[in-house]
Amino acid sequence: MAGAISLLRGDVRCRALLSGLKSAVAKTLLSMADLRYRALAEIRKQPGCSNVQGIAISRVSDQHAENNWSLCVSSAGTADANTAAHAALHVQSVLRRDYDLMPD
Numbered sequence: 001m002a003g004a005i006s007l008l009r010g011d012v013r014c015r016a017l018l019s020g021l022k023s024a025v026a027k028t029l030l031s032m033a034d035l036r037y038r039a040l041a042e043i044r045k046q047p048g049c050s051n052v053q054g055i056a057i058s059r060v061s062d063q064h065a066e067n068n069w070s071l072c073v074s075s076a077g078t079a080d081a082n083t084a085a086h087a088a089l090h091v092q093s094v095l096r097r098d099y100d101l102m103p104d
Contacts, residue, residue, distance in 0.1 A: 027097075027098055027099055027100045028098055028099050028100070029099075029100055029101070029102045030099050030100070030101065030102060031101075031102050032057060032059075032101060032102075035057055035069065035095070035099060035101060036055060036057050038095065038099070039055055039057065039071055039088075039091055039092070039095055040052065040054075040055050042091040042094070042095065043055065043073070043084070043087050043088055043091050046083075046087035046090065046091070047083075047087075048079055048080060048083045048084075048087075049079050049083060049084050049087045050079070051076075051077035051078040051079045052073060052075070052076055052077055052079050052084050052087075053075035053076070053077035054073070054074040054075035055071050055072065055073055055074055055088065056071065056072055056073075056074045057069055057070070057071045057101075058070050058071070058072075059101055059104075066096075067096045067100065068100050068101050069096075069100070069101045070092065071088055071091070071092050072085070072088055073085055073087075073088045
């Protein structure tokens with residue numbers, strides 16, 4: 001039983017270290033135009049979203065936020081608006097892992 005508790009403690013410590021590493025990994029800085037281009041291209045790859053016409057990217061100014069941008073669909077085109085919004089949330093979560101906006 002003591003071995004199991006020791007292993008559990010080690011697992012918790014390992015997860016804590018790994019979660020710290022995630023935030024320490026540097027992200028690539030992109031201009032607003034580059035991020036918009038990448039995000040729209042990725043949204044259009046999602047099922048039912050090839051006709052999405054426009055997105056809006058907003059800068060997040062809260063210094064305590066994990067990410068400095070957010071996005072939403074501004075024009076779904078002929079795509080279903082709910083499908084496009086769901087795709088935007090998915091793409092946002094994926095791109096936020098690797099990209100931050102360049103400072104103004």
